[in-house]
Amino acid sequence: QITLKESGPTLVKPTQTLTLTCTFSGFSLSTSGVGVGWIRQPPGKALEWLALIYWDDDKRYSPSLKSRLTITKDTSKNQVVLTMTNMDPVDTATYYCAHIGYSYGFAFDIWGQGTMVTVSS
Amino acid sequence: DIVMTQTPLSSPVTLGQPASISCRSSQSLVHSDGNTYLSWLQQRPGQPPRLLIYKISNRFSGVPDRFSGSGAGTDFTLKISRVEAEDVGVYYCMQATQFPYAFGQGTKLEIK
Numbered sequence: 001q002i003t004l005k006e007s008g009p010t011l012v013k014p015t016q017t018l019t020l021t022c023t024f025s026g027f028s029l030s031t032s033g034v035g036v037g038w039i040r041q042p043p044g045k046a047l048e049w050l051a052l053i054y055w056d057d058d059k060r061y062s063p064s065l066k067s068r069l070t071i072t073k074d075t076s077k078n079q080v081v082l083t084m085t086n087m088d089p090v091d092t093a094t095y096y097c098a099h100i101g102y103s104y105g106f107a108f109d110i111w112g113q114g115t116m117v118t119v120s121s
Numbered sequence: 122d123i124v125m126t127q128t129p130l131s132s133p134v135t136l137g138q139p140a141s142i143s144c145r146s147s148q149s150l151v152h153s154d155g156n157t158y159l160s161w162l163q164q165r166p167g168q169p170p171r172l173l174i175y176k177i178s179n180r181f182s183g184v185p186d187r188f189s190g191s192g193a194g195t196d197f198t199l200k201i202s203r204v205e206a207e208d209v210g211v212y213y214c215m216q217a218t219q220f221p222y223a224f225g226q227g228t229k230l231e232i233k
Contacts, residue, residue: 037222039170047162047170047213049222060220063122096169105176106217107160111169 002026004036004097004112011118012087018117022080022097029055029075033102036080038071040093041114048093052100053080089119123148123216127225133233140201142228144214149194151218158217161190161199164227165210173212174199206232 008020020038027034035054041047051071052060061069070083080097094116098108124147134140150157161174172181174190177197187202201208209232214225 039224046227047164047215047224049215049224052222060222062221098170100217104172104181105156105160105179106158107172107175107181107215108162108170109172109175109181111171114169 002099002110004099004110006095006097006112006115008095008115008117010116011120013121014088014119016087018082018084018087018091020082020084020095020097020115020117022082022112024078024080024097024099027099029053029073029078029080031055035100036073037098037100037108038080038082039096039098039108040091041096042090042093045093050084050095051082087119091117092119093117122221123150123219123223125214125216125223125225127212127214127228129228130226131229131231133231134201134204135233136206137203140204140208140230142199142212142214142230144192144197144199144225146195146197146216148219150197150216151194156218157193159190159192159197160215160217161188162213162215163208163210164213165207168210170213201230204230204232 004024037052038050053071068085094114096114099110162170164170178190211227
């Protein structure tokens with residue numbers, strides 16, 4: 001059974017760097033065709049894809065946020081970390097990590113519960 | 122970048138009646154490998170999204186068969202044959218054919 005759980009601060013100040021950790025179980029990020037992505041959702045708004053890392057360390061970012069995002073993986077710890085620099089109040093959102101793989105057509109098939117991040121001074 | 126446009130944005134439906142949501146992409150979603158990486162997700166109130174359909178028409182594990190997906194190229198549809206109360210929520214299409222991946226703006230399904 002695949003599970004994912006996001007963790008990180010609930011409140012950050014403007015200009016600070018946000019670091020979120022996705023801890024997962026039930027799969028390995030060293031398995032071919034597997035990846036973990038980050039998606040966010042501002043309150044009352046739509047989903048926005050942020051970043052993705054694959055088993056082979058291929059990393060992809062949303063072009064609009066690329067300069068601020070870094071995604072890394074620690075296969076031994078079953079974790080994926082997303083950092084976002086220069087946080088702004090418009091970055092207030094629920095941040096989700098999700099499993100993705102070739103088996104289900106690169107759809108995000110299993111999601112974490114999400115973690116709400118508020119950006120405010 | 123590919124833009125995903127859903128219609129309608131809101132859909133009031135009577136229980137037991139069918140519902141249909143459209144998703145249009147700004148470019149063809151046919152990948153060079155021949156597959157079309159279009160999926161549908163459901164987000165119930167207060168819950169994370171849940172995968173319903175992948176590669177246009179394949180139901181994910183545990184998804185009731187009243188949900189079906191169809192389409193090709195740039196035009197796709199999610200249909201619910203008979204809406205139940207538990208289907209209330211927001212539905213999103215998503216393309217994974219080309220980076221950056223993109224979601225539609227969401228369609229809110231509500232009961233009349």
